[in-house]
Amino acid sequence: MMKMRTVEITVGAFMIASILSLLMLALQVSGLNTFYKEDRGYKVKAEFTNIGSLKVRAKVSLGGVLIGRVVRIDLEPKTFNAKVWMIIDPLRVDKLPIDSRASILTAGLLGDNYISITPGFNDTEFLKEGDTIPIDSTDSAVILEQLVSKFLAGQTNGNAKPAH
Amino acid sequence: MLIKRVQLLGRSGLGFLDNIGQAAIILYHAIVGKPDWAHGISRLTQQLYSVGVLSLIIIVLSSLFIGMVLALQGYTILVKFGAEHALGQLIALSLVRELGPVVGALLFAGRAGSALTAEIGLMKTTEQLSSMEMMGIDPLRRIIGPRFWAGQISLPLLTLIFNCVAVLGGYMVGVEWLGVDGGAFWANMQSAVDFHADVVNGIIKSVVFGSVVTWIAVYQGLDCPPTSEGIGRATTRTVVYSSLAILGLDFFLTAVMFGDT
């Protein structure tokens, strides 16, 4: 029964070690930050004709700097455009000009899609909670197949009069 | 002739179902019921020690080596594409999603599972379980219950430690030895590993594995023929069945959790 103390101490140490591991995994390995909480930023919508492979939790960046995340993707029933909801961190950028542009870009050659915001020039009016970036202020994702068929079409047009 | 084969198949199929049924009933009696707060905690602690703490050495050492090997192998392949900065995320994702839960569970089955089966089998063979029964104390609640809970709790905790130590091992080899940029190592890892989708799913896997392995181990111990060779064979069966169950469930769980991302 005296061994019981050793047992209890080691089991306690075991528990603590696993909690520390959990913390390490949460913070260091997965970079868990509080950004995902919906109450920490203001929601802005943007409409696209094609979102490509954009997913929820994708990055929203301005000039390469992470300013927010995609939280929801819907289909607009009347116009059949994709409606993407983003949460922007006000600590990063609390005044986005109302004529800013949203584009869907690809990270690296084969990477995931993300949204890049290009700020507009309007000094007086800014995007507020619930505002929408309209379809003509957005650039949809580049779909590789469309690009290739455009290229081929361009080629054939260019070679319309081949020399046999 | 064919009829005879079909008969045998049918009989073994029924036997299998019979075993599963018995195992389920035993589990029910072992864990369902009002917990004995007065003595239960100390019994559980004792079992957590023999099941969890004593497995720490093999888990820590194995995870260290696995992390280091992952870094080595990963580096060799990635460097060909100039993508060695992705080493961190390769190691972390492989571990957290698959290797941590699965290899951890396999090691656990081998070390703790077989020990449980042997211990319970021995208690059965020396009639300790019978005499406890005859004294009016339910051995399922007293002996099996705490062991089951200890296994169920220990494996996820061990998996957490496994993941952590392996990532550190990978860091040691990748950054300190092979020269991958430390900042890139962690930064890429953090952006690729999602806590909820990856780490938590991995833990869920280990919880499932914990139940299954401990359940198999405990049942094999109770069901073994009460001879010394019976115990030996039951121990082997625990390791084999647990390993198959782990790998099979892993496929199923992976398909469900990571299938459509």
Added chain:
Amino acid sequence: MVEVRDLHFSWNTHIIFDGIDIAVQRGKITAIMGPSGTGKTTLLRLIGGQLRPDSGTILVEGEDVPKLSRQELYKLRRQIGMLFQSGALFSDLSVFENVAFPLREHTSLPESMLHDLVLMKLQAVGLRGAHELMPSELSGGMARRVALARALALDPSLIMFDEPFAGQDPISMGVLVQLIRLLNDALNMTTIIVSHDVQETISIADYIYIVADARIVGSGTPEVLMKNGTAWVQQFMQGLPDGPVPFHYPAQDYSADLWGTAL
């Protein structure tokens, strides 16, 4: 006190009991004997409710054992003490803790009273001085005596012994034989002994049942059985090598085996 009526029990197509009737009288030592493998231990398990018979009744203190619920069965078992062949002490507890075990589980006696009770039980079996040893440090005979003390911990009214004399040296044997008789009388218990050690058992048994071939083949007091038993019973009781149970396993003619032809 214990009544078994028309018991039928089979295991995996072997018929172990085919209509057995046993009556165990209160305050007496009843022995159940027979060749090994006839299911004597199984009978104890049936009485204790660890196994269920195919048909028949088993009454212990008026309760029909196979029909009891799990709860009621566990309650009944507190009045029954059982000593297994191997002693079955809990290997991770000391002698003291082993004997204290049933007391701790079923009673909430204060520690000082428990302490005294345990030592009294150990004193009854002559092992009070060994209370701090671990089971692995005990000899077989000592382990069995500790198990006996443990079986007596709750002052049961019925105590059952499964092969208590098997494999014991003459001194331990003598000690056990004495203990069983003394305790039965002193504590006013009812005892059932299952054994195939004829000499020891008949020296203390008040009544004997002989079980073979799934049936009772003889019953009575030791003197009656010795004088009037069937040839089979005589062979068993006196340990004769040949008789109704033959010495030679059935085989063909001896000379045919050796030289290929019958002389």
